[in-house]
Amino acid sequence: MNALIHPTYFPNIAHAAAMLHADEVTFEMDDNYQKQTYRNRTYIYGANGILKLSIPIIHTQKERQKYRDIKIYNEENWQDNHWKSLETAYRTSPFFEFYEDELHPLFTEKADFLLDFNFKCMEAVLDCLQWEINSSKTETFQKTVEDKMDFRYLANARKEKFYNFDAYTQVFNDKHGFIPNLNILDLLFSEGPNTLNYLENQYKYL
Numbered sequence: 001m002n003a004l005i006h007p008t009y010f011p012n013i014a015h016a017a018a019m020l021h022a023d024e025v026t027f028e029m030d031d032n033y034q035k036q037t038y039r040n041r042t043y044i045y046g047a048n049g050i051l052k053l054s055i056p057i058i059h060t061q062k063e064r065q066k067y068r069d070i071k072i073y074n075e076e077n078w079q080d081n082h083w084k085s086l087e088t089a090y091r092t093s094p095f096f097e098f099y100e101d102e103l104h105p106l107f108t109e110k111a112d113f114l115l116d117f118n119f120k121c122m123e124a125v126l127d128c129l130q131w132e133i134n135s136s137k138t139e140t141f142q143k144t145v146e147d148k149m150d151f152r153y154l155a156n157a158r159k160e161k162f163y164n165f166d167a168y169t170q171v172f173n174d175k176h177g178f179i180p181n182l183n184i185l186d187l188l189f190s191e192g193p194n195t196l197n198y199l200e201n202q203y204k205y206l
Contacts, residue, residue, distance in 0.1 A: 001021065001022050001023055001149055002022060002023060002024045002025075002026055002147065002148040002149065003018050003019065003021070003022035003024070003025050003026065003148060003149045003151050004026045004028060004138075004145055004148040004149065004150050004151060004152055005018060005019060005025055005026070005027060005028065005151045005152065005154065005155075006027070006028050006031070006037075006038070006039065006067075006152050006154070006155035007027050007028075007039075007115060007118040007119055007122060008037075008038035008039055008042070008118055008155055009038060009039065009040055009041060009042045009053075009055055009114075009117075009118055009121060010042050010118075010121045010122070010125065010183045010184055010185060011122060011125070011183075011184050012038065012042070012043070012154075012181050012182060012183055012184060013163070013165055013180065013181045013182065013184060013187060013199070013202060014154050014163055014181050014202075014206060015038075015151070015154050015155075015184075016184045016187075016199050017199045017200075017202040017203045017205075017206060018149075018151045018154065018203065018206060019133060020131075020196065020199045020200060020203070021200075021203040022133075022149070023134065024134045024135065024136060025133050025134070025135045025136075026135070026136050026137065026138060026148055027119075027135060027136070027137050027138065028067075028138050028141070028152055029067075029068060029115075029137045029138045029139070030066065030068075030138055030139065030140055030141040031066070031067050031141050031152075032064045032065065032066060032067065033064075033065050033066065033067045033069075033070050034156075036156075036157055036158050037155045037156055037157050037158075038154075038155045038156075038157055039067060039070075039114065039118070039155060040054060040055040040056075040057055040070075040114055041053065041054045041055070041157060042183040043182050043183055044085065044086065044089050044090075044182060044183050044185065044186055045089060045170050045171060045172055045176075045179055045182055045186050046085065046088070046089045046172070047088070047089070047172060047175070049172075049175075049176045049179070050179060050182075051085060051089065053082045053085060053183075054078075055072055055078060055082075055114060055117070056072065056073040056076050056078055057070050057071065057072060057073055057114060058070075058071040058072070058073045067114070067115055068113070068115045069113075070113065070114040070115065071112060071113055071114070072111050072112060072113065072114055072117065074110060074111075074112075079106075079107040079108065079110075079111075080107065082107055083104065083107035083108075086103075086185065089171065090171060090185070090186075090189040092171060093171050093189040093190055094189070094190065094192060095188065095189050095190070095191070095192035096189045098192060099128045099188060099189065099192075102124055102127060102128050103124055103128070103185070106120060106121055106124055125184055125185070125188065128188060129188070129193075129195055129196055131196060151206075160181070162180075163180050163181045163202075163205050163206070164180070164205055165180040165181060165202050165205055166198070166201060166202065167180075168187065168190055168191055168198060169190060170186065170190055171189075171190070187199075
């Protein structure tokens with residue numbers, strides 16, 4: 001199976017499960033940027049429940065812009081803020097210290113284009129898990145595809161359905177219970193090397 005997927009700001013559990021199940025992952029490269037999607041936002045588990053992390057972008061007068069042309073607004077100190085949020089949320093998790101050295105550079109090195117940065121985040125996670133994927137990139141946009149499973153809808157945060165994913169132990173379980181389909185870092189920091197085993201069993205819920 002070939003899966004067609006939008007690169008996002010760290011894949012969530014649904015994205016990652018679709019990627020793991022695919023024989024080849026094709027990344028959508030020629031679409032128009034859309035607001036309120038996982039292209040520039042992600043969700044983690046904070047002390048007060050779900051916490052949204054958003055990458056600020058530079059808005060232009062153009063009605064439509066290609067995703068690949070979207071630039072990050074770096075006048076805000078968003079990278080430092082996002083890293084501090086991750087530290088606060090996951091410092092006490094079982095595997096945060098195990099992976100932090102690989103992930104921390106993402107939040108210290110300036111990023112210019114959103115799409116490029118999202119690929120860096122994905123590559124960092126793949127490295128942490130020693131997970132190799134067979135991947136390709138689109139050259140033109142197709143509204144409908146016949147030779148691939150179209151998972152591009154997974155990037156739409158506004159119309160996301162509820163996924164009944166298997167529960168795993170999260171840092172603040174005792175406060176707010178299990179929260180499914182968060183940023184894959186939530187799973188990585190909680191399950192460590194067992195992350196891929198967990199993802200293998202979640203595809204059935206997509």
